[in-house]
Amino acid sequence: MASITTDGVAGGRLAADDYARNFADLSPPLTRHEAFVESERCYFCYDAPCVRSCPTGIDIPLFIRQIAKDNALGAADTILSANIMGGMCARVCPTEQLCEEACVREHAEGKPVRIGSLQRHATDAMMAASAEAGTHPFTRAPSSGRSVAVVGAGPSGLAAAHRLAMLGHAVTLYDGRPKPGGLNEYGIAAYKTPAGFAQAEVDFILGIGGIDLRPGFRLGRDIDLATLRDRHDAVFLGLGLAGVNALDGMGGRRNVVDALGFIEGLRQAPDKAAVPVGRRVVVIGGGMTAVDAAVQARRLGAEQVTIAYRRGAADMKASRWEQDLAKTDGVVIRHWMTPTGFDDRDGAVSAVRFVHRLPGSGAAEEVAMPADLVLCAIGQTFVGDALGGVALGGGTLALDGGRIRVDGDRRTTLPGVWAGGDCVAGGPDLTVSAVEDGKRAALAIDAHLRAQDTALPGAA
Amino acid sequence: MADLRSDFLGIRSPNPFWLASAPPTDRKTNVLRAFRAGWGGVVWKTLGEEGPPVVNVSGPRYGAIHGPDRRLMGFNNIELITDRPLEVNLREMAEVKKLHPDRALVASVMVPCDEDSWRRILPRVEATGCDGVELNFGCPHGMSERGMGSAVGQVPEYIEMVARWCKAFTRMPVIVKLTPNITDIRQPARAAKRGGADAVSLINTINSIVAVDLDRMAPSPHVGGKGTHGGYCGPAVKPIALSMTSEIARDPATRGMPISAIGGITTWRDAAEFIALGAGTVQVCTAAMTYGFKVVEEMVSGLSTWMDAKGYRGIEDFRGMAVPNVTDWQFLDLNYVAKARIDQDLCISCGRCHIACEDTSHQAITATVDGRRRFVVKDEDCVGCNLCVEICPVENCITLEHRTAGADPRTGMDYDRPYANWTTHPNNPAAVRNAAE
DSSP: OOOTTOOSEESOOSOHHHHHHHTSOSSOOOOHHHHHHHHHTOOOOTTOHHHHTOTTOOOHHHHHHHHHTTOHHHHHHHHHHHOTTHHHHHHHSOGGGTHHHHOHHHHHHSOOOOHHHHHHHHHHHHHHHHHHHTOOSOOOOSOOSOEEEEEOOSHHHHHHHHHHHHTTOEEEEEESSSSSOTHHHHTSOGGGSTTTHHHHHHHHHHTTSOEEEEETOOBTTTBOHHHHHHHSSEEEEOOOOOEEOOOTTOTTOBTEEEHHHHHHHHHHOSSGGGSOEESEEEEEEOSHHHHHHHHHHHHTTOSEEEEEOSSOGGGOSSOHHHHHHHHHTTOEEEOSEEEEEEEEETTEEEEEEEEEEOTTOOOEEEEEEEOSEEEEESOEEOOOTTTBTOEETTEEBOEETTEEOOOTTOBOSSTTEEEOGGGBTTOOOOHHHHHHHHHHHHHHHHHHHHHHOTTSTTOO | OOBOOEEETTEEESSSEEEOSSGGGSSHHHHHHHHHHTOSEEEEEEEOOSSSOOOOOSSOOEEEEEOGGGOEEEEEEOOOSOOSOHHHHHHHHHHHHHHOTTSEEEEEEOOOSSHHHHHHHHHHHHTTTOSEEEEEOOOOSSGGGGTOTHHHHTOHHHHHHHHHHHHHHOSSOEEEEOOSOSSOTHHHHHHHHHTTOSEEEEOOOEEEOOEEETTTTEEESOBTTBOOOEEEESGGGHHHHHHHHHHHHHOTTTTTOOEEEESSOOSHHHHHHHHHTTEEEEEESHHHHHHOTTHHHHHHHHHHHHHHHHTOOBGGGTTTTTGGGOOOGGGSOTTOOEEEEEOTTTOOOOOHHHHHHHHHSOOOBOSEETTEEOOOBOTTTOOOOOHHHHHOSSTTTEEEEEOOSSBOTTTOOBSOOOOOOGGGOTTOTTOOOOTTO
């Protein structure tokens, strides 16, 4: 029986209730009364700054007023009309950098309206009502007779598919993995989306109908882009970032793994006690994934967890709220640590070597940080180089910095092909921006298809 | 230290805070608790005729309007007068007065509108040793259907008649409690005075239905699926009570008549405002029913602190001081110009002032200046209406400033013009002209 002081990598370090508690909802939902009180704090601003800072442009003052007036379903309608993944965004959006940072009450008193929690209150109510009644809040327009391929059932693909279905198009939604949801299902900390929420949300989104989901169908392996373009009237690529960056010397070394793989294993494990974790864990990186991995390692019973980041606190892509969460959970965050190699013992990693150098100071110090599990969260890459530069039917799919180049409508350089989410260049790699990409691309695809065929209903 | 003692018609109390005739004053237990908590006096829950007492519903008697966080803003009741036997109430009143001779004890009375009924009950009330009677001509529900309460208060002739009987049948001071469910509060007050009443108290509750249950399609709360109007009170009615109090205080026919003010008094400031409009005592019910008797501690302390700060030694030092400043619209100075100003340091950029003015008033507040979100008053359009001041969520962020120097860019006229009102305005067809014209 392992405990938190067991050396090496082991599961079952905690009691059963500890796992249940540690992986329960991080921020429990507001009660009905709490939602009323919180919603009354909203000033219903004119041209509200929160709306401007929401990538999907949700009418936040309106939905909050709807909650305040006991109309949670109307609030959800407001939210979901702009962002069909409003439920997940309520859980994972870095609201303190978006809507809540812009809230005038943040400006006035350092205490913004809890927009994320209120959004969850409304969307939870809608999802519960829809599940109970077996209905969906949106209806499909009359069939356009057109078909669109959406590749990738992550946030951008699901958003695109939903909007396209709403607009009357037949959608085929391909995804390489066994379950849809993308990072929502495989790449986010379990306590942010417990109780199967990611799949419940996918079911809710697909509830509109007209979306033919094809899981386990990978672009490049099971089908290629040329075929998709032939078979469908338009294609949306929401491929995500399938590759993970690696450190030199990682390959083949036992107990040095990529953090996303660790999170995926944990998310998919029905029994968290079965997920092995080290006594001393070092997480290399400074983004949301680093924090999700580090906090979950602690919650699995790791005794010491350190996030080692090569730059300073202000440079970390993890939000301040995420950093605070890590610290509260007992994770130590060390800055200005550049990894240089690993030490082994008995064929498994025993320490990570760093050079610690403060900015502006020439002095560098070598640090060997003991570790029996190393999680690398140093970024992901777009694996689609094979698509880039390939001439296809009168165009090529151009890349920018290794990701797909798109215009404001999320149109790629390849005719009939749109793209969105993490796989496109220039985005902030957030769920909410991926949803906006999918929505915009769907609207652009719809406009494109209607312009092609003036016989379609609604064509200009 | 301010002296809060009150002398109202010779009825002395250590402070002007009385509990109004209502559920909190229905029995000895409650009244003793109230006196221990510090209330200056009570008006005992309304006594009815001898005989079988009235019967209340056994379903909900109360309804309410709530603000944010379920803060009670308005309160509604359909409770009748005391449903305990007359002799029990009289006995307990006598016991309470004996235990607390320093506190005011006034009996509220409601009996049918005939002389004998009043002749029978008043001596028995007087025998308790209480300090006065308050004639309940106000309750708008239940008893009014039986020709009592507001059914009397809505007919000045009845008020005058009953007041006269009462003055004849008792040596106690007689206070007439007025219903606000009329068009001109001065009429019943004048009738009370003509009948010889010593004082008026106001306002009783306002006819109200607080909500409709949209599932049952019935008033809410309901009694077995049916509802009736009740009497509305609590913080929401205070402005109505202030206005009615001021009307009586400044009416030449009733000027100087003692007033015991009632209507949404919840804090020391509410009390001070009523006293400034001429009230000699204030009566409280909803605040006590919401928070318990302890609220009087805040009222006493707050009034005392404020009086000390202002240098008022006693209630009479400021009582009625605001009355001369209540006037008719026609006498307001039409040459007084005020304009809103937004303190940019306090502004949190919610933009509510802009959209309120833009959508519903005079388009006098910017949304952007030089392309940036910024809310500034445009003097050339501002009429000084005060809307932005009232809807701004930040205290003192927007203020109305009296303009005295220069010219008003909206009208082109000098700010500094002498007082002039509607009675002499050229646009007034009925304007008073100079004799020479």
